[in-house]
Amino acid sequence: xxxxxxxxxxxxxxxxxxxxxxxxxxxxxxxxxxxxxxxxxxxxxxxxxxxxxxxxxxxxxxxxxxxxxxxxxxxxxxxxxxxxxxxxxxxxxxxxxxxxxxxxxxxx
Amino acid sequence: xxxxxxxxxxxxxxxxxxxxxxxxxxxxxxxxxxxxxxxxxxxxxxxxxxxxxxxxxxxxxxxxxxxxxxxxxxxxxxxxxxxxxxxxxxxxxxxxxxxxxxxxxxxxxxxxxxx
Numbered sequence: 001x002x003x004x005x006x007x008x009x010x011x012x013x014x015x016x017x018x019x020x021x022x023x024x025x026x027x028x029x030x031x032x033x034x035x036x037x038x039x040x041x042x043x044x045x046x047x048x049x050x051x052x053x054x055x056x057x058x059x060x061x062x063x064x065x066x067x068x069x070x071x072x073x074x075x076x077x078x079x080x081x082x083x084x085x086x087x088x089x090x091x092x093x094x095x096x097x098x099x100x101x102x103x104x105x106x107x108x
Numbered sequence: 109x110x111x112x113x114x115x116x117x118x119x120x121x122x123x124x125x126x127x128x129x130x131x132x133x134x135x136x137x138x139x140x141x142x143x144x145x146x147x148x149x150x151x152x153x154x155x156x157x158x159x160x161x162x163x164x165x166x167x168x169x170x171x172x173x174x175x176x177x178x179x180x181x182x183x184x185x186x187x188x189x190x191x192x193x194x195x196x197x198x199x200x201x202x203x204x205x206x207x208x209x210x211x212x213x214x215x216x217x218x219x220x221x222x223x
Contacts, residue, residue, distance in 0.1 A: 001168065031208065031209075033208075033209035033210075035152070035210070037152075042201060042213040042214065042215055042216060043144075043152060043201070043210070043213055044213070045209060045210060045211055048206075048209045048211075049209075054211070084151075086151065086152050088152075088154075088209065088210070089208075090208035094165075095157075095165045096154065096165060096167060097142065097154040097157065097208065098154065099144075099151060099152040099153065099154060100151075101151045102151040102152070
């Protein structure tokens with residue numbers, strides 16, 4: 001089965017840029033989506049199709065992809081950005097949807 | 109779009125439970141919907157998807173035990189869970205699927221499987 005690999009945690013100071021990586025075999029051929037989940041809340045889609053943002057998501061949140069790694073970046077990090085961030089793809093070989101293990105953002 | 113899950117609770121291993129997801133401002137018959145779960149303190153796990161045309165897919169961990177379905181008149185999505193196991197304990201979310209990503213989520217319903 002397809003596997004997405006994320007680092008367990010990222011820590012940044014307010015105002016800095018947080019970067020979350022998501023690795024997967026031939027991920028360059030797949031559309032990568034990102035979700036933010038704050039404690040006690042449902043997940044929220046923040047980036048879809050590698051680098052598109054749903055309406056209402058600020059421009060300081062962006063997605064990119066290079067080689068076998070997708071990256072979510074949050075510029076000018078704020079305390080309110082503390083959350084778990086998950087990447088997700090569609091494994092067309094099985095028609096299964098796959099989530100990465102998630103990365104917890106801590107704002108120092 | 110609003111999704112509201114219900115039907116969770118405490119249940120013993122081996123028993124069955126049916127979850128419901130009432131959907132507003134979004135046609136369940138014309139779109140794809142999915143269930144995603146999250147065990148306590150763990151990450152998100154995709155469970156199942158129901159395409160508008162009726163085709164269904166399941167994760168390996170629930171295939172053969174869970175059944176996803178919908179009621180077009182009630183605009184409601186269901187998840188029938190049979191032969192529940194302790195490892196099925198989780199918050200279950202329903203979500204709308206836009207091509208292959210989850211655009212809208214419900215607040216979740218908690219299922220606890222324990223003797």
